[in-house]
Amino acid sequence: MKYSGAEMKIVVMACLFFPWFASAAQALSPESTAALNFNKCYISQIMSGKEPLSDYTALKPYVTRETISKLKAMDKLDPNEYDVPDIDMFIKAQGYQNDWKNVAVVGSDYDAACIQVYIAYGEKKDHIVIDCMVKEDNTWKLQSVAARDFN
Numbered sequence: 001m002k003y004s005g006a007e008m009k010i011v012v013m014a015c016l017f018f019p020w021f022a023s024a025a026q027a028l029s030p031e032s033t034a035a036l037n038f039n040k041c042y043i044s045q046i047m048s049g050k051e052p053l054s055d056y057t058a059l060k061p062y063v064t065r066e067t068i069s070k071l072k073a074m075d076k077l078d079p080n081e082y083d084v085p086d087i088d089m090f091i092k093a094q095g096y097q098n099d100w101k102n103v104a105v106v107g108s109d110y111d112a113a114c115i116q117v118y119i120a121y122g123e124k125k126d127h128i129v130i131d132c133m134v135k136e137d138n139t140w141k142l143q144s145v146a147a148r149d150f151n
Contacts, residue, residue: 029108029115030140035105035119035131035133036103039121042090043096045058047096054075063141063142064136067142090145092146092147097121103120104120105117105118106119113134114133114143115133116130116133117133118131128148129146129147130146130147132145
């Protein structure tokens, strides 16, 4: 098939704009965007040597009031008396890999309690958590996190 000059320009323009249209079609939902923003911010804080789990002011824009209240109560528990988790509540791991700065949404699911957003860490996306997102004061916030895989 032979194209005229004008037709060739249309084909070239379509090829140039197709990636833009494809990415626009794959735009994240508001709850997925909120989960992604939280996880990127959270892991960057951990990687820079900070302890964001107990920085309640920094968590407030991303995490529900109820969850922050439960985190505060858990912080007051004596680990010698109570079974306090030894993993980070938001990344569901004791540590992190250097490539975890790569954070991506890999899926979502809806249920009666919340919208579950699947967040993958690392270039291979081999560490995945499930963020339970709910609306609080018209803003999507994190209510809880579950590990996708259990050891």
